[in-house]
Amino acid sequence: MKEQTFNYSRRSFIKKSAGAFAAFSILPNLVTRGAIADRVRVAHIGLGGMGNAHMEWFAAIKSADITALCDLDPDHLSSTGDKLKKLGKRRFREYTDFRSILDRKDIDAVTIATPDHWHGQIAIMAFESGKDVYGEKPLSYDIREGQLMLDSLEKNNRVFQLGTQIHAGDNYHRVAEIIKSGAIGKVHTVKLWKTGYSPGLGNPKIQPAPSYWDMWLGPAPEADYFPERCHFNYRYFMDYSGGVFADFWCHIADIVWWAIDPKGLSSVRSRGERTGEITDAPKWLECDMQFDGLTLQWTSTPPDVPGADKMGIGAWFEGDKGTLICDYNNREVTINGERMKDLPELKPFIERSPGHQQNFIDAVRSRKQPESELSYARRMTLPMHLALISWRLGRKLEWDSVKEEFLNDDEANELRSRPYRQKWNLINKI
Numbered sequence: 001m002k003e004q005t006f007n008y009s010r011r012s013f014i015k016k017s018a019g020a021f022a023a024f025s026i027l028p029n030l031v032t033r034g035a036i037a038d039r040v041r042v043a044h045i046g047l048g049g050m051g052n053a054h055m056e057w058f059a060a061i062k063s064a065d066i067t068a069l070c071d072l073d074p075d076h077l078s079s080t081g082d083k084l085k086k087l088g089k090r091r092f093r094e095y096t097d098f099r100s101i102l103d104r105k106d107i108d109a110v111t112i113a114t115p116d117h118w119h120g121q122i123a124i125m126a127f128e129s130g131k132d133v134y135g136e137k138p139l140s141y142d143i144r145e146g147q148l149m150l151d152s153l154e155k156n157n158r159v160f161q162l163g164t165q166i167h168a169g170d171n172y173h174r175v176a177e178i179i180k181s182g183a184i185g186k187v188h189t190v191k192l193w194k195t196g197y198s199p200g201l202g203n204p205k206i207q208p209a210p211s212y213w214d215m216w217l218g219p220a221p222e223a224d225y226f227p228e229r230c231h232f233n234y235r236y237f238m239d240y241s242g243g244v245f246a247d248f249w250c251h252i253a254d255i256v257w258w259a260i261d262p263k264g265l266s267s268v269r270s271r272g273e274r275t276g277e278i279t280d281a282p283k284w285l286e287c288d289m290q291f292d293g294l295t296l297q298w299t300s301t302p303p304d305v306p307g308a309d310k311m312g313i314g315a316w317f318e319g320d321k322g323t324l325i326c327d328y329n330n331r332e333v334t335i336n337g338e339r340m341k342d343l344p345e346l347k348p349f350i351e352r353s354p355g356h357q358q359n360f361i362d363a364v365r366s367r368k369q370p371e372s373e374l375s376y377a378r379r380m381t382l383p384m385h386l387a388l389i390s391w392r393l394g395r396k397l398e399w400d401s402v403k404e405e406f407l408n409d410d411e412a413n414e415l416r417s418r419p420y421r422q423k424w425n426l427i428n429k430i
Protein backbone atom coordinates (compact mmCIF):
# COMPACT_ATOMS: atom_id res chain seq x y z
CA MET A 1 0.00 0.00 0.00
CA LYS A 2 1.41 3.40 -0.94
CA GLU A 3 1.92 5.67 2.04
CA GLN A 4 2.08 9.42 1.76
CA THR A 5 5.27 11.08 2.83
CA PHE A 6 5.38 14.42 4.51
CA ASN A 7 8.22 16.86 4.56
CA TYR A 8 7.30 19.02 7.49
CA SER A 9 8.27 22.52 8.21
CA ARG A 10 5.77 24.94 9.67
CA ARG A 11 6.36 27.55 6.98
CA SER A 12 6.29 25.17 4.04
CA PHE A 13 3.26 23.49 5.53
CA ILE A 14 1.28 26.71 5.75
CA LYS A 15 2.28 27.60 2.20
CA LYS A 16 1.32 24.21 0.82
CA SER A 17 -1.99 24.18 2.59
CA ALA A 18 -3.05 27.69 1.81
CA GLY A 19 -6.58 26.39 1.20
CA ALA A 20 -8.44 24.46 3.80
CA PHE A 21 -5.78 24.50 6.49
CA ALA A 22 -4.26 27.97 6.16
CA ALA A 23 -3.35 29.50 9.51
CA PHE A 24 -5.54 32.50 10.15
CA SER A 25 -4.08 35.23 12.27
CA ILE A 26 -6.86 35.47 14.82
CA LEU A 27 -6.04 35.14 18.49
CA PRO A 28 -7.00 31.67 19.65
CA ASN A 29 -8.80 33.05 22.71
CA LEU A 30 -11.05 35.27 20.65
CA VAL A 31 -13.47 33.19 18.71
CA THR A 32 -16.01 35.08 16.72
CA ARG A 33 -19.11 32.89 16.39
CA GLY A 34 -22.00 34.20 18.45
CA ALA A 35 -23.03 32.43 21.63
CA ILE A 36 -25.19 29.38 21.04
CA ALA A 37 -28.28 28.06 22.74
CA ASP A 38 -28.48 27.62 26.49
CA ARG A 39 -28.03 23.88 26.32
CA VAL A 40 -25.01 22.30 24.64
CA ARG A 41 -25.62 19.07 22.74
CA VAL A 42 -22.70 16.73 23.31
CA ALA A 43 -21.56 13.46 21.73
CA HIS A 44 -18.93 11.17 23.26
CA ILE A 45 -16.51 9.41 20.90
CA GLY A 46 -14.46 6.53 22.36
CA LEU A 47 -16.12 4.76 25.29
CA GLY A 48 -13.41 2.84 27.11
CA GLY A 49 -12.17 3.72 30.59
CA MET A 50 -11.88 7.46 30.00
CA GLY A 51 -14.88 7.76 27.68
CA ASN A 52 -17.08 6.40 30.45
CA ALA A 53 -15.69 9.05 32.78
CA HIS A 54 -16.57 11.66 30.14
CA MET A 55 -20.08 10.32 29.88
CA GLU A 56 -20.59 10.45 33.66
CA TRP A 57 -19.06 13.93 33.99
CA PHE A 58 -21.12 15.46 31.20
CA ALA A 59 -24.29 13.66 32.30
CA ALA A 60 -23.99 15.60 35.56
CA ILE A 61 -23.77 19.01 33.85
CA LYS A 62 -27.12 20.80 33.81
CA SER A 63 -26.41 22.86 30.70
CA ALA A 64 -25.32 19.84 28.61
CA ASP A 65 -27.40 17.16 26.89
CA ILE A 66 -25.73 13.92 25.82
CA THR A 67 -27.17 13.45 22.35
CA ALA A 68 -25.00 10.64 20.96
CA LEU A 69 -22.50 7.97 21.92
CA CYS A 70 -19.94 6.39 19.61
CA ASP A 71 -17.53 3.51 19.84
CA LEU A 72 -16.36 1.18 17.10
CA ASP A 73 -16.54 -1.72 19.57
CA PRO A 74 -20.28 -2.57 19.84
CA ASP A 75 -19.80 -4.03 23.34
CA HIS A 76 -18.30 -0.80 24.67
CA LEU A 77 -21.04 1.17 22.92
CA SER A 78 -23.93 -0.79 24.36
CA SER A 79 -22.54 -1.03 27.90
CA THR A 80 -21.99 2.74 28.04
CA GLY A 81 -25.46 3.26 26.60
CA ASP A 82 -26.89 1.07 29.36
CA LYS A 83 -25.08 3.10 32.00
CA LEU A 84 -26.37 6.33 30.54
CA LYS A 85 -29.91 5.03 30.60
CA LYS A 86 -29.47 4.08 34.25
CA LEU A 87 -28.58 7.72 34.86
CA GLY A 88 -32.05 8.55 33.55
CA LYS A 89 -30.89 9.83 30.14
CA ARG A 90 -32.68 8.34 27.16
CA ARG A 91 -32.58 10.91 24.36
CA PHE A 92 -29.41 9.81 22.65
CA ARG A 93 -28.43 7.70 19.65
CA GLU A 94 -25.61 5.18 19.35
CA TYR A 95 -23.06 5.00 16.49
CA THR A 96 -20.09 2.83 15.62
CA ASP A 97 -18.63 5.34 13.12
CA PHE A 98 -17.78 8.81 14.42
CA ARG A 99 -18.33 10.31 10.95
CA SER A 100 -22.08 9.84 11.42
CA ILE A 101 -21.87 12.09 14.47
CA LEU A 102 -19.91 14.74 12.60
CA ASP A 103 -22.62 14.73 9.89
CA ARG A 104 -25.30 15.68 12.43
CA LYS A 105 -26.05 19.38 12.51
CA ASP A 106 -27.82 19.15 15.87
CA ILE A 107 -24.63 18.34 17.83
CA ASP A 108 -22.57 21.24 19.15
CA ALA A 109 -19.58 19.51 20.76
CA VAL A 110 -17.80 16.17 20.91
CA THR A 111 -15.50 14.63 23.46
CA ILE A 112 -12.72 12.37 22.16
CA ALA A 113 -11.40 9.55 24.34
CA THR A 114 -10.06 7.26 21.66
CA PRO A 115 -6.46 6.01 21.74
CA ASP A 116 -3.95 8.78 20.96
CA HIS A 117 -3.40 7.89 17.30
CA TRP A 118 -6.98 8.93 16.50
CA HIS A 119 -7.06 12.22 18.45
CA GLY A 120 -5.78 14.49 15.69
CA GLN A 121 -7.92 13.42 12.76
CA ILE A 122 -11.18 13.22 14.71
CA ALA A 123 -10.61 16.65 16.26
CA ILE A 124 -9.78 18.26 12.91
CA MET A 125 -12.82 16.69 11.25
CA ALA A 126 -14.96 17.86 14.17
CA PHE A 127 -13.67 21.44 13.83
CA GLU A 128 -14.32 21.32 10.07
CA SER A 129 -17.88 20.19 10.74
CA GLY A 130 -18.47 23.10 13.12
CA LYS A 131 -18.13 21.26 16.41
CA ASP A 132 -16.18 22.16 19.52
CA VAL A 133 -13.95 19.53 21.11
CA TYR A 134 -13.06 18.32 24.59
CA GLY A 135 -10.12 16.08 23.62
CA GLU A 136 -8.06 13.72 25.72
CA LYS A 137 -4.37 14.04 26.44
CA PRO A 138 -1.87 13.78 24.94
CA LEU A 139 -3.05 16.37 22.44
CA SER A 140 -1.88 14.47 19.37
CA TYR A 141 0.10 11.47 18.19
CA ASP A 142 2.90 13.58 16.70
CA ILE A 143 4.14 17.14 16.26
CA ARG A 144 2.55 17.72 12.87
CA GLU A 145 -0.93 16.71 14.03
CA GLY A 146 -0.81 19.26 16.85
CA GLN A 147 -0.05 21.99 14.33
CA LEU A 148 -2.82 20.85 11.99
CA MET A 149 -5.25 20.85 14.92
CA LEU A 150 -4.31 24.40 15.87
CA ASP A 151 -4.60 25.65 12.30
CA SER A 152 -8.00 24.02 11.88
CA LEU A 153 -9.28 25.35 15.21
CA GLU A 154 -8.30 28.89 14.28
CA LYS A 155 -9.69 28.64 10.76
CA ASN A 156 -13.02 27.31 12.00
CA ASN A 157 -13.29 29.49 15.13
CA ARG A 158 -13.77 26.50 17.37
CA VAL A 159 -13.35 25.94 21.11
CA PHE A 160 -11.03 23.23 22.48
CA GLN A 161 -10.28 21.96 25.96
CA LEU A 162 -7.53 19.38 26.62
CA GLY A 163 -8.76 16.67 29.00
CA THR A 164 -6.22 17.44 31.72
CA GLN A 165 -8.86 17.58 34.45
CA ILE A 166 -6.33 18.10 37.27
CA HIS A 167 -5.83 21.60 35.86
CA ALA A 168 -9.23 22.56 37.26
CA GLY A 169 -8.40 21.66 40.86
CA ASP A 170 -7.59 24.28 43.47
CA ASN A 171 -4.06 22.90 44.03
CA TYR A 172 -2.78 23.67 40.52
CA HIS A 173 -4.44 27.10 40.62
CA ARG A 174 -2.67 27.85 43.90
CA VAL A 175 0.71 26.52 42.74
CA ALA A 176 0.45 28.69 39.63
CA GLU A 177 -0.35 31.72 41.80
CA ILE A 178 2.54 31.11 44.20
CA ILE A 179 5.10 30.73 41.42
CA LYS A 180 3.70 33.54 39.28
CA SER A 181 3.81 35.83 42.35
CA GLY A 182 7.61 35.55 42.34
CA ALA A 183 7.67 34.11 45.87
CA ILE A 184 10.35 31.56 44.98
CA GLY A 185 12.07 33.92 42.56
CA LYS A 186 13.08 33.09 39.02
CA VAL A 187 12.74 29.36 38.43
CA HIS A 188 15.89 27.92 36.85
CA THR A 189 15.36 24.16 37.43
CA VAL A 190 12.30 21.92 37.17
CA LYS A 191 12.26 18.21 37.91
CA LEU A 192 9.27 16.10 36.88
CA TRP A 193 8.77 12.44 37.61
CA LYS A 194 6.29 9.59 37.36
CA THR A 195 7.04 6.25 38.95
CA GLY A 196 5.97 2.93 37.42
CA TYR A 197 7.19 1.06 34.35
CA SER A 198 5.46 0.33 31.05
CA PRO A 199 4.84 -3.46 31.03
CA GLY A 200 6.04 -5.95 28.38
CA LEU A 201 2.72 -7.90 28.31
CA GLY A 202 4.27 -11.30 27.55
CA ASN A 203 4.20 -12.91 24.11
CA PRO A 204 0.53 -13.59 23.29
CA LYS A 205 -0.53 -15.44 20.13
CA ILE A 206 -2.09 -13.68 17.18
CA GLN A 207 -5.87 -14.07 17.20
CA PRO A 208 -8.61 -13.59 14.62
CA ALA A 209 -9.31 -9.85 14.51
CA PRO A 210 -12.70 -8.43 15.46
CA SER A 211 -14.56 -6.68 12.64
CA TYR A 212 -13.63 -3.24 14.03
CA TRP A 213 -9.86 -3.90 14.03
CA ASP A 214 -9.08 -2.13 10.76
CA MET A 215 -10.83 1.03 11.95
CA TRP A 216 -9.29 0.76 15.41
CA LEU A 217 -5.86 0.80 13.72
CA GLY A 218 -7.07 3.67 11.55
CA PRO A 219 -4.14 5.90 10.53
CA ALA A 220 -1.60 3.62 12.28
CA PRO A 221 0.27 0.90 10.34
CA GLU A 222 -1.43 -2.43 9.66
CA ALA A 223 -0.82 -4.93 12.47
CA ASP A 224 -1.85 -8.41 13.56
CA TYR A 225 -4.48 -8.54 16.28
CA PHE A 226 -4.11 -9.75 19.79
CA PRO A 227 -6.24 -8.29 22.58
CA GLU A 228 -3.13 -7.02 24.39
CA ARG A 229 -2.50 -4.59 21.53
CA CYS A 230 -5.99 -3.11 21.68
CA HIS A 231 -8.10 -1.66 24.50
CA PHE A 232 -6.20 0.14 27.27
CA ASN A 233 -2.84 -1.58 26.59
CA TYR A 234 -2.33 0.23 23.26
CA ARG A 235 -0.59 2.93 25.36
CA TYR A 236 2.49 0.66 25.62
CA PHE A 237 2.97 0.52 21.82
CA MET A 238 4.78 3.28 19.96
CA ASP A 239 2.45 2.98 16.96
CA TYR A 240 -0.40 4.34 19.10
CA SER A 241 1.13 6.19 22.06
CA GLY A 242 4.36 6.38 24.12
CA GLY A 243 4.09 4.32 27.31
CA VAL A 244 3.82 5.61 30.88
CA PHE A 245 5.82 8.68 29.89
CA ALA A 246 3.30 9.83 27.24
CA ASP A 247 0.39 8.78 29.46
CA PHE A 248 1.39 11.13 32.27
CA TRP A 249 3.52 13.90 30.75
CA CYS A 250 0.63 16.29 30.07
CA HIS A 251 -0.87 15.93 33.54
CA ILE A 252 2.27 17.09 35.35
CA ALA A 253 3.89 19.27 32.64
CA ASP A 254 0.60 21.20 32.77
CA ILE A 255 1.55 22.90 36.04
CA VAL A 256 4.97 23.86 34.65
CA TRP A 257 3.56 25.47 31.52
CA TRP A 258 0.89 27.22 33.54
CA ALA A 259 3.25 28.51 36.23
CA ILE A 260 6.27 29.51 34.10
CA ASP A 261 5.46 28.81 30.41
CA PRO A 262 9.00 27.74 29.43
CA LYS A 263 10.20 29.18 26.12
CA GLY A 264 13.08 28.61 23.73
CA LEU A 265 13.53 24.84 23.96
CA SER A 266 16.98 24.25 22.44
CA SER A 267 18.00 20.67 23.24
CA VAL A 268 16.62 17.38 24.46
CA ARG A 269 18.40 14.21 25.50
CA SER A 270 16.53 11.06 26.55
CA ARG A 271 17.72 7.72 27.87
CA GLY A 272 15.58 4.68 28.59
CA GLU A 273 14.99 1.00 28.24
CA ARG A 274 12.54 -0.54 25.77
CA THR A 275 9.85 -2.70 27.35
CA GLY A 276 10.68 -5.83 25.30
CA GLU A 277 8.19 -8.73 24.83
CA ILE A 278 5.34 -7.54 22.62
CA THR A 279 5.32 -3.89 23.61
CA ASP A 280 7.91 -1.37 22.44
CA ALA A 281 7.38 1.86 24.39
CA PRO A 282 9.98 3.08 26.87
CA LYS A 283 9.84 0.88 29.97
CA TRP A 284 11.34 3.86 31.75
CA LEU A 285 12.59 7.15 30.42
CA GLU A 286 14.82 9.93 31.66
CA CYS A 287 15.16 13.18 29.80
CA ASP A 288 17.04 16.49 30.08
CA MET A 289 15.59 19.50 28.28
CA GLN A 290 17.16 22.92 27.98
CA PHE A 291 14.93 26.00 27.65
CA ASP A 292 15.88 29.70 27.88
CA GLY A 293 17.20 30.02 31.44
CA LEU A 294 15.62 26.74 32.53
CA THR A 295 16.75 23.13 32.82
CA LEU A 296 13.90 20.62 32.93
CA GLN A 297 14.41 16.96 33.83
CA TRP A 298 12.02 14.02 33.64
CA THR A 299 12.72 10.79 35.53
CA SER A 300 10.88 7.53 36.18
CA THR A 301 11.96 7.55 39.82
CA PRO A 302 11.59 10.41 42.30
CA PRO A 303 14.51 12.88 42.24
CA ASP A 304 16.66 13.41 45.31
CA VAL A 305 14.78 16.45 46.66
CA PRO A 306 12.84 16.80 49.93
CA GLY A 307 9.37 15.21 49.78
CA ALA A 308 9.68 13.63 46.31
CA ASP A 309 9.88 10.06 47.61
CA LYS A 310 6.30 10.41 48.93
CA MET A 311 4.88 11.34 45.52
CA GLY A 312 4.30 8.86 42.67
CA ILE A 313 4.06 11.79 40.27
CA GLY A 314 5.33 15.26 40.96
CA ALA A 315 6.96 18.54 40.03
CA TRP A 316 9.85 20.28 41.78
CA PHE A 317 10.48 23.96 41.04
CA GLU A 318 13.79 25.50 42.10
CA GLY A 319 13.96 29.30 42.04
CA ASP A 320 16.59 31.79 43.17
CA LYS A 321 14.56 32.56 46.33
CA GLY A 322 13.05 29.19 47.22
CA THR A 323 11.56 25.91 46.05
CA LEU A 324 8.13 24.39 45.56
CA ILE A 325 7.18 20.73 45.31
CA CYS A 326 3.72 19.54 44.28
CA ASP A 327 1.65 16.69 42.93
CA TYR A 328 -1.99 16.78 41.83
CA ASN A 329 -3.35 17.58 45.32
CA ASN A 330 -0.46 18.64 47.56
CA ARG A 331 2.21 21.31 47.62
CA GLU A 332 4.97 22.60 49.86
CA VAL A 333 6.87 25.85 49.46
CA THR A 334 10.28 26.40 51.08
CA ILE A 335 11.61 29.92 51.48
CA ASN A 336 14.65 30.72 53.65
CA GLY A 337 14.51 27.21 55.09
CA GLU A 338 10.88 27.61 56.21
CA ARG A 339 8.54 24.91 54.83
CA MET A 340 4.90 25.94 54.27
CA LYS A 341 1.79 24.59 52.57
CA ASP A 342 0.71 28.05 51.53
CA LEU A 343 1.56 31.73 51.63
CA PRO A 344 -1.41 33.13 53.57
CA GLU A 345 -0.52 36.72 52.70
CA LEU A 346 -0.79 35.99 48.96
CA LYS A 347 -4.33 36.78 47.80
CA PRO A 348 -5.80 34.51 45.09
CA PHE A 349 -5.63 36.22 41.69
CA ILE A 350 -6.45 33.38 39.28
CA GLU A 351 -10.16 32.74 38.80
CA ARG A 352 -11.14 29.27 40.07
CA SER A 353 -12.56 26.72 37.65
CA PRO A 354 -16.19 25.62 37.85
CA GLY A 355 -14.86 22.13 36.92
CA HIS A 356 -12.90 21.18 33.81
CA GLN A 357 -15.90 19.92 31.86
CA GLN A 358 -18.19 22.77 33.00
CA ASN A 359 -15.42 25.19 32.01
CA PHE A 360 -15.55 23.65 28.51
CA ILE A 361 -19.36 23.84 28.29
CA ASP A 362 -19.25 27.48 29.46
CA ALA A 363 -16.65 28.17 26.77
CA VAL A 364 -18.82 26.59 24.08
CA ARG A 365 -21.59 28.95 25.09
CA SER A 366 -19.51 32.11 25.59
CA ARG A 367 -17.10 31.44 22.66
CA LYS A 368 -14.19 32.32 24.96
CA GLN A 369 -11.52 29.64 25.10
CA PRO A 370 -11.38 27.48 28.28
CA GLU A 371 -8.38 27.09 30.59
CA SER A 372 -6.59 24.29 28.69
CA GLU A 373 -7.07 25.71 25.22
CA LEU A 374 -5.35 24.30 22.18
CA SER A 375 -2.37 26.61 21.66
CA TYR A 376 -1.48 26.14 25.34
CA ALA A 377 -2.03 22.38 25.08
CA ARG A 378 0.24 22.26 22.05
CA ARG A 379 3.09 24.21 23.68
CA MET A 380 2.89 21.89 26.65
CA THR A 381 2.70 18.64 24.63
CA LEU A 382 5.42 19.39 22.09
CA PRO A 383 8.44 18.67 24.37
CA MET A 384 6.94 15.24 25.07
CA HIS A 385 7.15 14.39 21.36
CA LEU A 386 10.74 15.63 21.23
CA ALA A 387 11.71 13.50 24.23
CA LEU A 388 10.26 10.40 22.56
CA ILE A 389 12.11 11.15 19.31
CA SER A 390 15.39 11.54 21.21
CA TRP A 391 14.70 8.23 22.97
CA ARG A 392 13.94 6.45 19.68
CA LEU A 393 17.13 7.73 18.08
CA GLY A 394 19.24 7.32 21.21
CA ARG A 395 20.94 10.71 20.90
CA LYS A 396 20.83 14.28 22.07
CA LEU A 397 18.93 16.53 19.66
CA GLU A 398 19.24 20.27 19.06
CA TRP A 399 15.95 22.04 18.35
CA ASP A 400 15.06 25.33 16.67
CA SER A 401 11.94 26.37 18.56
CA VAL A 402 11.03 29.11 16.06
CA LYS A 403 11.21 26.97 12.92
CA GLU A 404 10.16 23.89 14.89
CA GLU A 405 12.84 21.73 13.38
CA PHE A 406 15.82 19.74 14.60
CA LEU A 407 19.21 21.14 13.66
CA ASN A 408 21.19 19.10 11.14
CA ASP A 409 19.22 15.92 11.73
CA ASP A 410 17.05 14.71 8.85
CA GLU A 411 16.21 11.48 10.62
CA ALA A 412 14.83 13.32 13.64
CA ASN A 413 12.95 15.78 11.43
CA GLU A 414 11.24 12.88 9.64
CA LEU A 415 9.87 11.73 12.98
CA ARG A 416 7.96 14.96 13.53
CA SER A 417 5.17 13.31 11.60
CA ARG A 418 4.06 9.84 10.61
CA PRO A 419 2.44 9.11 7.26
CA TYR A 420 -1.13 7.95 7.71
CA ARG A 421 -2.30 4.65 6.28
CA GLN A 422 -3.80 5.83 3.00
CA LYS A 423 -7.20 4.26 3.63
CA TRP A 424 -7.56 6.14 6.90
CA ASN A 425 -6.04 9.41 5.81
CA LEU A 426 -9.36 11.15 6.31
CA ILE A 427 -8.20 14.74 6.49
CA ASN A 428 -6.38 14.14 3.21
CA LYS A 429 -4.71 17.54 3.11
CA ILE A 430 -1.09 16.55 3.27
Ligand SMILES: NC(=O)c1ccc[n+]([C@@H]2O[C@H](COP(=O)([O-])OP(=O)(O)OC[C@H]3O[C@@H](n4cnc5c(N)ncnc54)[C@H](O)[C@@H]3O)[C@@H](O)[C@H]2O)c1
Nearest residue numbers: 046047048049050071072073076113114116136137231232
Ligand atom coordinates in the same frame (compact mmCIF):
# COMPACT_ATOMS: atom_id res chain seq x y z
N1 LIG B 1 -7.43 12.58 31.46
C1 LIG B 1 -7.11 11.45 32.06
O1 LIG B 1 -6.89 11.39 33.26
C2 LIG B 1 -7.04 10.19 31.26
C3 LIG B 1 -7.08 8.93 31.90
C4 LIG B 1 -7.06 7.79 31.10
C5 LIG B 1 -6.97 7.91 29.72
N2 LIG B 1 -6.90 9.14 29.15
C6 LIG B 1 -6.82 9.26 27.68
O2 LIG B 1 -8.06 8.85 27.13
C7 LIG B 1 -7.85 8.19 25.90
C8 LIG B 1 -8.49 6.80 25.97
O3 LIG B 1 -7.86 6.05 26.97
P1 LIG B 1 -8.58 4.79 27.62
O4 LIG B 1 -7.72 4.36 28.73
O5 LIG B 1 -10.01 5.12 27.88
O6 LIG B 1 -8.48 3.72 26.42
P2 LIG B 1 -9.50 2.54 26.09
O7 LIG B 1 -8.80 1.64 25.15
O8 LIG B 1 -10.05 2.00 27.36
O9 LIG B 1 -10.70 3.28 25.34
C9 LIG B 1 -10.60 3.77 24.03
C10 LIG B 1 -11.93 3.54 23.36
O10 LIG B 1 -11.92 4.17 22.08
C11 LIG B 1 -12.55 3.29 21.14
N3 LIG B 1 -12.08 3.69 19.81
C12 LIG B 1 -10.87 3.49 19.24
N4 LIG B 1 -10.83 4.10 18.05
C13 LIG B 1 -12.04 4.66 17.84
C14 LIG B 1 -12.63 5.39 16.78
N5 LIG B 1 -11.95 5.70 15.67
N6 LIG B 1 -13.92 5.80 16.90
C15 LIG B 1 -14.64 5.49 18.01
N7 LIG B 1 -14.15 4.79 19.05
C16 LIG B 1 -12.86 4.40 18.96
C17 LIG B 1 -12.12 1.91 21.59
O11 LIG B 1 -12.95 0.92 21.07
C18 LIG B 1 -12.22 2.05 23.10
O12 LIG B 1 -13.50 1.73 23.58
C19 LIG B 1 -6.34 8.14 25.69
O13 LIG B 1 -5.95 9.17 24.84
C20 LIG B 1 -5.78 8.36 27.08
O14 LIG B 1 -4.51 8.98 27.08
C21 LIG B 1 -6.97 10.27 29.89
